[in-house]
Amino acid sequence: MDQNRTSGRLYSQQRRKLFMKLTANITLDELTKSQIAERKGINNNPSPEQIENLKALAVNILQPIRSHFDKPLIISSGFRCAQLCIEIGSSINSQHVADDEAAAADFEIPSVDNRELAKWIRANLEVDQGILEFYKDGEPSSGWIHCSYSRNSNRQQWLRAQRVDGKVQYTPWIGE
Numbered sequence: 569m570d571q572n573r574t575s576g577r578l579y580s581q582q583r584r585k586l587f588m589k590l591t592a593n594i595t596l597d598e599l600t601k602s603q604i605a606e607r608k609g610i611n612n613n614p615s616p617e618q619i620e621n622l623k624a625l626a627v628n629i630l631q632p633i634r635s636h637f638d639k640p641l642i643i644s645s646g647f648r649c650a651q652l653c654i655e656i657g658s659s660i661n662s663q664h665v666a667d668d669e670a671a672a673a674d675f676e677i678p679s680v681d682n683r684e685l686a687k688w689i690r691a692n693l694e695v696d697q698g699i700l701e702f703y704k705d706g707e708p709s710s711g712w713i714h715c716s717y718s719r720n721s722n723r724q725q726w727l728r729a730q731r732v733d734g735k736v737q738y739t740p741w742i743g744e
């Protein structure tokens with residue numbers, strides 16, 4: 569067997585797998601692509617179990633948002649393999665790693681106020697953890713939303729992350 573042809577075929581099979589649709593509007597590619605992984609040559613491909621966790625996130629959170637607002641979601645970061653976490657200084661215990669039956673993504677909808685979007689999710693969907701990240705009052709497009717979903721049980725925990733004196737502070741987010 570020609571080694572190059574074999575590995576070429578494996579590569580295209582992997583890519584095809586990534587373009588797999590998880591729901592009507594969300595692909596696995598959107599949840600795994602990373603410019604840093606690409607630049608550093610890190611293989612950010614999830615295992616079958618991690619794909620199941622990402623799919624549960626897409627089915628239960630991302631697609632319902634997409635369907636309700638009827639606008640594309642911009643996913644800035646979904647799955648991060650451990651090596652990618654280390655590279656970007658993210659915790660390897662982050663739910664972005666998509667282990668332990670859970671997965672997380674950071675996203676926004678360009679024309680929707682991030683706080684209004686987070687409030688809609690909080691009122692309508694089950695999440696393990698939601699974070700309104702670095703939103704500045706009076707700047708609708710500032711920051712983004714982090715949401716995780718667990719196939720096991722969901723805590724419905726909502727936090728707001730803000731930078732205070734150069735440090736990231738997480739506080740419970742229950743009101744506005």
Ligand SMILES: [Zn+2]
Nearest residue numbers: 672673674714
């Ligand atoms: Zn995140």
